[in-house]
Amino acid sequence: MKKWFVLLMLLVSTALLAACQNTKTDLEYIEDKGTFVLGYTDFPPMGFLEDGEPxxxxxxxxxxxxxxxxxxxxxxxxxxxxxxxxxxSKRIDAIWNGLTITDERKLEMTFSKPYFDNNLIIISKTGSNLNTIEDLANKNIGVENSSSADISVSKNTVITGSVKEMKKYNTSSEAILAMNAGFVDAVIVDEIYARYVVMKNNNQYQIGSAIIGSEQYGIGFRLEDEALRDRVDAILDELYEKQLIQPISIKYFGVNLFIRG
Incomplete structure (x- = not known):
């Protein structure tokens, strides 16, 4: 009888321990492991490698x-x-790299408050005169695979029905390199990225007048990670109120573009 009682107590203790672990919030999970893993790709000026350092x-x-x-x-x-x-898979804890908030993505992740307004535009070589959607007829265009530009262009029948070919690349930077090499005539990309490219390469590129779509950036967390999201949002609010974010925006864009949605 005593043996069965001890076994029962062990089973109850195990169940209670598992229940406690399951009731931990996502914020407690981050605090317990002591690290937060941010996922990023090559998307200057939001996140990129410079001299090998992110x-x-x-x-x-x-x-x-x-x-x-x-x-x-x-x-x-x-x-x-x-x-x-x-x-x-928890290899990363959030996607924080100029991530566009879309209805489709809201089914797969929970978003922070928007922190950037952005447009999708056409960037091409100076003198190409590719300013409008109509100018893209019979041209090869490039987009970053699975990006907001890829999604928006794929849904735009005017563009897909008139361009010669839409080519997809791993990053926006690769798409720009493909344009430099003559594989595509123009790239459809986030305006924030395009203006950064133009600023870094004076007179080499031009930005068209057409706006292919408007969007907002947010931080993408796991669907269940609402406590972590709320904590990050609260800190961003505090940093903004204390004027600690604005100088960083001016450093990268020349003006403050950070918003609190």
Missing amino acids: TGFDIEIAKLVFERIGVKLELRYIDWDAKVVELK
């Missing part, structure tokens, strides 16, 4: 946030096409 607007802001949470920030370069798999 940097960019989003990464600098994330460093401020996790200093205040008190956990180590780890940066993991990911294949953008596999970002949801990386997030769900």
Whole structure:
């Protein structure tokens, strides 16, 4: 009888321990492991490698946030096409790299408040005169695979029905390189990225007048990670109120573009 009683107590203790572990919030999970893994790809100026080191607007802001949470920030370069798999498998804890908020993505992740307004535009070589959607007829265009530009263009029958070919690349930077090499005539990309490219390469590129779509950036967390999301949002609010984010925006864009949605 005593043996069965001890066994029963062990089973109850195991069940209670498992229940306690299951009731831990996502924020407690991050605090317990002591690290937060941020997923990013090559998308300057939001996140990119410079001299082999990760940097960019989003990464600098994330460093401020996790200093205040008190956990180590780890940066993991990911294949953008596999970002949801990386997030769900817990190889990363959030996607924070100029991630566009869409209805489709809301089914797979929970978003922070929007922090950037953005447009999708046409970038081409100076003198190409590719300004409008109509100008893209019979042209080869490039987009980043699984990006908001890819999604928007794929749904735009005017563009898909008139262009010669839409080519997809792993990153927006690769699409620009393909344009430089003559494989595509123009790239449809986020305006924030395009203006950064133009600023870095004076007179080499031009931005068209057409707006293919409007969007907002947010941080993507796992669907169940609402406590972590709320904590990050609260810290971003505090940083913004204390004027600590604005100088970083000016550093990368020349003006403050950060918003609190």
